[in-house]
Amino acid sequence: MSSSVYNLLNDQTDSDDWNQRISKLSLRVHDLKKEISDNIVQSYVDYMPLMTSMKDEKLGQKLDQVKIDANHLAKSFDTIEQKKLDESCREFRRSSVKHEKVLQLVKALNTLYKIYLYLETTETGLNKQHFMVASNSLEEVSNLLSSITDQAFLETKIFAAIRTELVIKKQVLYHDIIKYWDGVIVWNTTESGSDEFKLKLMTDDDEPVDLQDLIFSLYSAGLLVIKIQLFAEQCLERFIKNVITDPCNYDVMITETPEGAFLHLKKLQCKSEQMAITAQSSNTWESKIAVMEIALEKVMKMLNFLNVHLLYVKDAKQGRHLMGEFGKTIREEVVKTLIDCCLEESVPDTKEELERYEQVSNVIKSFESSLVDIGFLNVEDGNLMTFVMNIHSHFASRRTTLILKKARDILDKEMLTTVQNEEENCNEIDRDICKFLEHLTHSEDDVIAAARGSETNPNQTNIAELAKFKISQNIKELVVLIRETLDESKDCSLECAERICEATTYIIETFVSKAPLLEREFGAIPLAAAIFHNNCWYITHHLLQFSSQYTRYFDEEGFKLRVSYADQVVLLRELGLKWFLSQMKAQRESLFEIIQPLRAVVQDPDEDKYPTAEKCIKQILLQILQLRKVWIGVLPDECLLQCIAVLVDAAIGEFVRSICIVEDVVSSASDQLQMACGLLQEKIPFLFKIPGRDKNDLSWRRSLKEWNRLEELKLMLGSSLKDIVDRWSDGKGPLAEAFSVIEVKNLIKALYQNTEYRANAITKIRKL
Numbered sequence: 001m002s003s004s005v006y007n008l009l010n011d012q013t014d015s016d017d018w019n020q021r022i023s024k025l026s027l028r029v030h031d032l033k034k035e036i037s038d039n040i041v042q043s044y045v046d047y048m049p050l051m052t053s054m055k056d057e058k059l060g061q062k063l064d065q066v067k068i069d070a071n072h073l074a075k076s077f078d079t080i081e082q083k084k085l086d087e088s089c090r091e092f093r094r095s096s097v098k099h100e101k102v103l104q105l106v107k108a109l110n111t112l113y114k115i116y117l118y119l120e121t122t123e124t125g126l127n128k129q130h131f132m133v134a135s136n137s138l139e140e141v142s143n144l145l146s147s148i149t150d151q152a153f154l155e156t157k158i159f160a161a162i163r164t165e166l167v168i169k170k171q172v173l174y175h176d177i178i179k180y181w182d183g184v185i186v187w188n189t190t191e192s193g194s195d196e197f198k199l200k201l202m203t204d205d206d207e208p209v210d211l212q213d214l215i216f217s218l219y220s221a222g223l224l225v226i227k228i229q230l231f232a233e234q235c236l237e238r239f240i241k242n243v244i245t246d247p248c249n250y251d252v253m254i255t256e257t258p259e260g261a262f263l264h265l266k267k268l269q270c271k272s273e274q275m276a277i278t279a280q281s282s283n284t285w286e287s288k289i290a291v292m293e294i295a296l297e298k299v300m301k302m303l304n305f306l307n308v309h310l311l312y313v314k315d316a317k318q319g320r321h322l323m324g325e326f327g328k329t330i331r332e333e334v335v336k337t338l339i340d341c342c343l344e345e346s347v348p349d350t351k352e353e354l355e356r357y358e359q360v361s362n363v364i365k366s367f368e369s370s371l372v373d374i375g376f377l378n379v380e381d382g383n384l385m386t387f388v389m390n391i392h393s394h395f396a397s398r399r400t401t402l403i404l405k406k407a408r409d410i411l412d413k414e415m416l417t418t419v420q421n422e423e424e425n426c427n428e429i430d431r432d433i434c435k436f437l438e439h440l441t442h443s444e445d446d447v448i449a450a451a452r453g454s455e456t457n458p459n460q461t462n463i464a465e466l467a468k469f470k471i472s473q474n475i476k477e478l479v480v481l482i483r484e485t486l487d488e489s490k491d492c493s494l495e496c497a498e499r500i501c502e503a504t505t506y507i508i509e510t511f512v513s514k515a516p517l518l519e520r521e522f523g524a525i526p527l528a529a530a531i532f533h534n535n536c537w538y539i540t541h542h543l544l545q546f547s548s549q550y551t552r553y554f555d556e557e558g559f560k561l562r563v564s565y566a567d568q569v570v571l572l573r574e575l576g577l578k579w580f581l582s583q584m585k586a587q588r589e590s591l592f593e594i595i596q597p598l599r600a601v602v603q604d605p606d607e608d609k610y611p612t613a614e615k616c617i618k619q620i621l622l623q624i625l626q627l628r629k630v631w632i633g634v635l636p637d638e639c640l641l642q643c644i645a646v647l648v649d650a651a652i653g654e655f656v657r658s659i660c661i662v663e664d665v666v667s668s669a670s671d672q673l674q675m676a677c678g679l680l681q682e683k684i685p686f687l688f689k690i691p692g693r694d695k696n697d698l699s700w701r702r703s704l705k706e707w708n709r710l711e712e713l714k715l716m717l718g719s720s721l722k723d724i725v726d727r728w729s730d731g732k733g734p735l736a737e738a739f740s741v742i743e744v745k746n747l748i749k750a751l752y753q754n755t756e757y758r759a760n761a762i763t764k765i766r767k768l
Helices: 002-009 015-045 056-079 089-127 131-147 157-184 211-220 224-245 272-280 284-311 322-346 351-355 358-374 383-389 391-411 431-437 444-454 473-490 494-522 526-557 566-603 607-631 637-660 667-687 699-703 707-718 721-731 734-738 741-751 756-764
Strands: 185-189 195-199 250-257 260-267 418-420 470-472
Touching: 015 056, 015 089, 015 157, 056 089, 089 131, 089 157, 131 157, 131 211, 157 185, 157 211, 185 224, 211 224, 224 250, 224 260, 224 284, 224 322, 250 284, 260 284, 284 322, 284 358, 322 358, 322 383, 351 391, 358 383, 383 391, 391 473, 391 494, 418 473, 470 473, 470 526, 473 494, 473 526, 494 526, 494 566, 526 566, 526 607, 566 607, 566 637, 607 637, 607 667, 637 667, 637 699, 637 707, 637 741, 667 707, 707 721, 707 734, 707 741, 721 734, 721 741, 721 756, 741 756
Parallel strands: none
Antiparallel strands: 185 195, 195 260, 250 260, 418 470
């Protein structure tokens, strides 16, 4: 071949001789193509074994020799002087094109030969369980097939057969590595129900399979991440969560045998560790810390086992340990479970425990550092230590929760179980309630609005000292709890103090939220209304004291913390007034209903109805007397007297108005009405007598606006026209102070017949 090229360059050959040599080279290439093609068809199309005479080495040598001759001829074409080939330029170009096709064919044959060798290598690797070799060979075959761009070749039978063989080999590889992976990790559950984990690292064959080889094959197949994630989720559900949530009830055991390493999670029949902890210390918080340390120790023991026997292997391409992918899958859930079940339980309940929390901080820091060392956590994943660093905030939240729980337990107690308020600095509580009771004739909403308006800024008013009265026992306990909570905030940091002081407002909100339930249950009971009223005022009194006392203390300590209960005070007073005034209103309406039969007696003076009239008066007195018995000792004395005065005044006013509107009163009815007025005047003073007070005290009469009207009405019922005119005294007498002109004229018309004397008397009833 080289001599022909030399002759060509020295013009010793003609065009025909040149074409003859190219044709011979083409024939050699064609023969070589046929030989390779037959071998591939027999192996991958017809699935027939290769002929024993075929020698791979000789075939490769032939292919290499043809490739060398073709490249040598190509270089010869490049060096031919163009001027010497002018005559055969056209033939030379045709020969060049033909030679290019020969080169492409040689390249394709070389590619097919490489594919053939890689497929043979894959088969050998699968048979010997060299998964990395098989995986690399299949990847090379896939790359070679992707490099072929000749559309004509892509449509051939050989190409389709190779593609099919590639798919089959990949499926076989995936099946083998998955099968072997399933043999490496085996899950077992014993009959007793506890989970048993078995990690097998070696097969029963004489030659062990390289774990790194298996991991690389799984990664190349795109199955590694899925398998590690599934394995991590199984470990989380079967091991880690059980150990974290109930560490004293499970035992973690590790054993190693020639067959493999085993990790067992066994459920204990008796909580021996937990009993030991209880015996060791009676401190509940210390027991919780001990349980937390056991949980962390067992979790670390399991993770170290997994890291030593499996997850230490690196991803061959990215250089990452499997523990990183393992942790990435479950680290968030593990950390959340640790915080919820361990760290939350380790939050101190008292200030003394908070001062000893440093030991817990050291344990958590060491545990988190160990997780970072094995690659389970990243350096930036510091959620555990973040929780520890915010322990003061968690402590405040825990204290708030415990305080509110205690407050709810206190408020769930019976409201009608009362105790006497015996504070030495007591004086009066009822100045405002008495003022509102004076306006009870108005609507209830007006009274409540007046109460709200009077408490616009309670912190700027003088704090009223409390009178002796009865309150619910649980309310006294509630106030003690508020005081203790505020005292606790003195020894805390500013952040804790703010949160703990805020808990006292939550206590008040809890009390307020239960008010509608109490009113629904005891709303019709006068005693309950009085006690609830006292409870509200008792709480507001102490809230005002606490606000002033503790704000001054925090100012002296340099804390920018203001303790204010202005909104709560207004709301509590409004609640107490609303229920109590609604009860007073109900009592007043009941008295009005009792007075209704009197009108029938006046309008129809039948002797049979006289006992009914007397019965009404006695029933009024009896009802007020019974209410007095219920409230005496419960309400402060002044408040009790004012409440009785309001109801008595309302009854007297309704009694007088019922008579004033009558158009005609006969003499017999007049006598009965006069007796009724006398009965009221006789019995009402007994309603205002309270043990321990001056029996001759008539201060109660100042609260009865209708008392003078009752007295004047009694005099009018038994007086003559002249006496009535004299008591009027041209609008300046005592009668004019009690009744209006119209009322006196109507009574005169009802009591006396239409005579000239009556007319003269009526004309004198006027105001000058």
